[in-house]
Amino acid sequence: MAMRLILLGPPGAGKGTQAKLLSARRGIPQISTGDILRQAVADGTPLGKEAKGYMDRGALVPDEVVIGLIRERLGQPDSAKGYILDGFPRTVVQAQALDAMLRAMGTPLHHVVAVHVEEEALVERISGRRTCGQCQRPYHVRFHFPKTEGVCDACGGALLQRDDDREETVRRRLSVYRQQTEPLLAYYKGAGLLKEMAGEGKIEEIAAQIDRVISNAR
Numbered sequence: 001m002a003m004r005l006i007l008l009g010p011p012g013a014g015k016g017t018q019a020k021l022l023s024a025r026r027g028i029p030q031i032s033t034g035d036i037l038r039q040a041v042a043d044g045t046p047l048g049k050e051a052k053g054y055m056d057r058g059a060l061v062p063d064e065v066v067i068g069l070i071r072e073r074l075g076q077p078d079s080a081k082g083y084i085l086d087g088f089p090r091t092v093v094q095a096q097a098l099d100a101m102l103r104a105m106g107t108p109l110h111h112v113v114a115v116h117v118e119e120e121a122l123v124e125r126i127s128g129r130r131t132c133g134q135c136q137r138p139y140h141v142r143f144h145f146p147k148t149e150g151v152c153d154a155c156g157g158a159l160l161q162r163d164d165d166r167e168e169t170v171r172r173r174l175s176v177y178r179q180q181t182e183p184l185l186a187y188y189k190g191a192g193l194l195k196e197m198a199g200e201g202k203i204e205e206i207a208a209q210i211d212r213v214i215s216n217a218r
């Protein structure tokens, strides 16, 4: 049975890490607007050129741009078996647009899993993050290292520091999260979809907790 799920949480909460693990466990795609936008920046496409300025200063890319990306992505065949949305929606406008899209498609959401992590832990996670330049898999200099230093386990790509992972940009991203994305907790609570959990602990323990949360809720 298809499972459609949102992973919600601040920058550094572990959305990307957990979405990749869950995607492998359940055989459904991870759809990350951040990954799609970074790929567009790397490819130098018009979308990438438009998005780069917003991303580098820790601001959100305009709603209509990311809503268009998601509309196109959800129309692709692999989305029929379900998906994990990572980093979308991030504003109430985006959430309302997603609701309208899913209503029109007759494919409602099953879960919104919100992962909570203290701010200082977020900053530590992000400042030590290294990301694969090819497949975007995240690693960490203290908490999650690859088998060979500087090389992605999954695809052999080089591990790099993201341009928006400098401390002052991270603080800005956290403040944008509080102002523009946190209201989604109440939005999805009101819709009866919200499951909240603590995101601190070992990566495998968090993964098991996510499985419990979504299994108990169905």
Ligand code: AP5
Binding pocket: 009, 010, 011, 012, 013, 014, 015, 016, 017, 018, 033, 034, 035, 037, 054, 055, 056, 058, 059, 060, 061, 062, 063, 066, 086, 087, 088, 089, 090, 094, 125, 126, 128, 129, 130, 138, 139, 140, 141, 143, 144, 164, 173, 199, 200, 201, 202, 203, 206
């Ligand atoms: P995006 O790529 O979505 O970034 P983000 O939400 O800021 O989230 P992060 O990727 O920083 O963190 P994460 O929660 O995925 O954590 P991760 O698993 O990597 O967005 C980037 C930018 O794109 C935005 O600022 C915006 O400009 C634009 N954008 C994207 N979507 C948009 C939208 N919908 N609307 C408008 N603009 C949009 O983990 C972090 C680190 O911690 C890693 O090093 C990892 O190894 C480590 N780690 C993970 N779990 C643990 C653990 N349990 N213990 C210790 N370390 C851990």
